[in-house]
Amino acid sequence: MAQLEKGERGEPGRVDTTRLQEIARAYTRSAVLFTAIDVELFTHVHQGADTEPALAAATGLSPVDIDRLVTCCLSLDLLRWAESGALRLENAPDVDRYLVKGERGYAGPWMHFTRPQVVDWFRMTELMREGEPTRLGMYEDLTPEAARKYHRATSSIGFGAARRFVRGVDLAGRRRLLDLGGGSGAYSITAVKAFEGLAATVLDLPPVVAVTQEYIALHDVVGRVDTLGADFTQGAFPACDVVVMASNLPIYDGVVIAGVAARAFRALEPGGEMHLIGEMLDDDRRGPLDAAMWGMNELICGSQGRAHTRAECAGYLAAAGFTDVEISDFIPGSLARAFGRKPA
Numbered sequence: 457m458a459q460l461e462k463g464e465r466g467e468p469g470r471v472d473t474t475r476l477q478e479i480a481r482a483y484t485r486s487a488v489l490f491t492a493i494d495v496e497l498f499t500h501v502h503q504g505a506d507t508e509p510a511l512a513a514a515t516g517l518s519p520v521d522i523d524r525l526v527t528c529c530l531s532l533d534l535l536r537w538a539e540s541g542a543l544r545l546e547n548a549p550d551v552d553r554y555l556v557k558g559e560r561g562y563a564g565p566w567m568h569f570t571r572p573q574v575v576d577w578f579r580m581t582e583l584m585r586e587g588e589p590t591r592l593g594m595y596e597d598l599t600p601e602a603a604r605k606y607h608r609a610t611s612s613i614g615f616g617a618a619r620r621f622v623r624g625v626d627l628a629g630r631r632r633l634l635d636l637g638g639g640s641g642a643y644s645i646t647a648v649k650a651f652e653g654l655a656a657t658v659l660d661l662p663p664v665v666a667v668t669q670e671y672i673a674l675h676d677v678v679g680r681v682d683t684l685g686a687d688f689t690q691g692a693f694p695a696c697d698v699v700v701m702a703s704n705l706p707i708y709d710g711v712v713i714a715g716v717a718a719r720a721f722r723a724l725e726p727g728g729e730m731h732l733i734g735e736m737l738d739d740d741r742r743g744p745l746d747a748a749m750w751g752m753n754e755l756i757c758g759s760q761g762r763a764h765t766r767a768e769c770a771g772y773l774a775a776a777g778f779t780d781v782e783i784s785d786f787i788p789g790s791l792a793r794a795f796g797r798k799p800a
């Protein structure tokens with residue numbers, strides 16, 4: 457059977473409007489997900505309200521709205537029919553793991569993280585016509601309260617990513633990790649727990665490190681993880697033998713990221729290593745879509761940031777002087793990791 461090309465749906469060789477219509481109404485999917493989380497639909501299903509009448513009772517919504525919501529969630533493969541039959545519902549595996557309130561993996565705050573920007577996404581044309589952004593990054597007006605809320609959202613996925621990092625990167629024998637834009641401290645906290653003898657410094661903006669200290673205390677690593685309130689776009693970094701910068705890439709343009717890599721290189725001991733983790737585009741910029749959209753998110757936030765390709769990220773490290781530069785998948789289809797070593 458002939459392959460379908462991008463832009464084709466249905467019969468191979470025939471172009472129709474199906475894909476374009478799906479894109480035009482893609483916002484409806486986000487809205488359904490937000491509402492399902494708002495009314496705790498998946499939490500109720502998990503707790504046993506697994507029929508439509510039971511969901512209507514648990515959520516207080518009308519039977520017809522439950523019918524609509526369940527139908528959409530079934531079509532989005534967020535809900536499934538249980539094999540046991542009798543029109544019983546169950547959550548899809550990812551929904552059950554991450555969207556059940558009160559469970560350890562609950563990522564509801566992260567799913568809502570960009571919801572306040574929905575209106576501005578639909579003002580994209582005006583924003584582009586209004587002209588050049590003037591802010592360097594999206595963090596210029598941050599308050600500790602905003603930082604606390606922000607990191608309640610990011611930490612729900614940051615700690616998972618950090619666990620993946622320590623499973624894949626051997627830091628045995630390393631002594632001081634510098635975590636640039638470390639936020640909740642997810643990477644530092646997880647790394648010092650995984651590697652004996654390792655200490656870490658979370659460098660983040662002054663309003664954020666007050667919040668970082670709360671996570672450090674919560675995870676019982678006071679004394680092994682400390683904080684430095686600073687702006688990583690300027691100034692020298694403290695001495696270290698590992699630098700991690702995670703989930704900051706699209707927030708800044710290439711000049712800033714290259715500058716960070718150069719100053720990280722100077723701070724590292726000979727033989728030290730840097731890991732740049734984040735959304736990276738494939739070199740032909742045909743995806744991943746999520747990386748492209750995080751770049752566009754910077755327009756919405758009014759910053760100069762944009763999505764970077766894997767080759768650009770490798771180039772920032774190489775230009776700083778790093779050798780053995782390598783890019784690997786970190787979370788396939790979402791995040792990549794650029795590695796570089798300072799020559800011994």
Ligand SMILES: C[S@@+](CC[C@H](N)C(=O)[O-])C[C@H]1O[C@@H](n2cnc3c(N)ncnc32)[C@H](O)[C@@H]1O
Binds near residue numbers: 636637
């Ligand atoms: C998306 S969060 C990532 C947090 C953490 N690295 C993680 O992966 O869980 C980005 C962090 O970078 C920090 N950040 C952004 N710009 C910064 C700057 N110029 N100087 C210091 N920190 C910055 C933000 O305050 C925020 O805590």
